[in-house]
Amino acid sequence: MISFDEAWAIVAGEARPLGSELVALADAHGRILAEPVVAQVDWPPADVSAMDGYAVRDGDRSPLRLVGESFPGAAFAGGMGGGECVRIFTGAPVPPGADRVVMQENATRDGDAVGLTVADSMARHIRPRGSDFRAGDPLLEVGRRLDARAMVAAAGADLAEVRVWRRPRVAILGTGDELVEPGSARTHPGSIPESVSFGVAALVADWSGRVVSRERVRDEPALIRHAAAIALDRSDLLIVTGGASLGERDYSAAVLADLGLDLLFAKVAMKPGKPVWFGRVGDTLVLGLPGNPTSALVTARLILAPLLAGLGGDDHARAARWRWATLQAALGPCGERETFTRARCDKALVEPLSNQDSGAQKGLADGNVLIRQRAGAAALSVGDPVDIIDF
Known part of the structure; x- marks a missing residue:
């Protein structure tokens, strides 16, 4: 059995991008850039107005003669001479010869005669061509997640496609x-709803993975072997839930061993989550999670999330950002295994949940952070600082 830090280091070492692909910009939200976004055009593409108003020349005095209009996408085709002006709208190209834009609130119009009601100011209300970026300028770096703001920049760069890291294909195999x-x-006495795979699938999506299959099989080696072989062939990562403990019908790890599992670790000194195991079969990574809901989801958050982040081209450390909070209820001493306590945090004040059972499900919905206690740590009192991570 290895420590949690040792397990995390092994996972981090395997959390490497799977390769890149070109995707349409419309499908790129949330993806991680595999190459920089470089502007293909200038922005703005010309000197454009920052206001609705009138394009005028410095030094001209009203009344001015209106000679045309300039709209975004439909520029005024002529030129401007002395004593002339052009009606202009925000984003429209500034006519040749104009030096500034007078806001419409500072002008009056009577037919083709325009009067200026405010004297010249320092503000020109013109956005110069390329003042935001020029063609060839890098706008977004490799590794940037394409959030709403980055999507605007990529589209503004005049790109129809972007190269992003491939999302890991994930197969989930539940046993029991x-x-x-x-x-x-409710209609099958002695049965329980299979809930773990739904939480794991949601976490996979949260961390940019793509679930390609989700299957439940009985605790029979032949069935597990058949399902696992198919899943291994279609995925970059196979997640097996249940069958990892020492019960008489816990077959998962043994079946994967028959399929060529190269085991990287078998048990981790953590609570909950001790039975977690990790390895690979050929090119496919395999992660075995405990069958109890809380154990599975805690372990998935701590080990699966950084693995998915790295496989998808993100920084795996983004999934393991711990921060300080102030404890609002006492915690007992930690035993031989590092402990992760489910808790509720509000404004840096954290309170452990009352139910820490590994099979609890309501507590998963009630908690929003995990408190970390190192192995052998002393008891903690109200007001003590603790390490927490978003759950």
């Missing part, structure tokens, strides 16, 4: 004779 699909447990 007692498990049935949600909605049917």
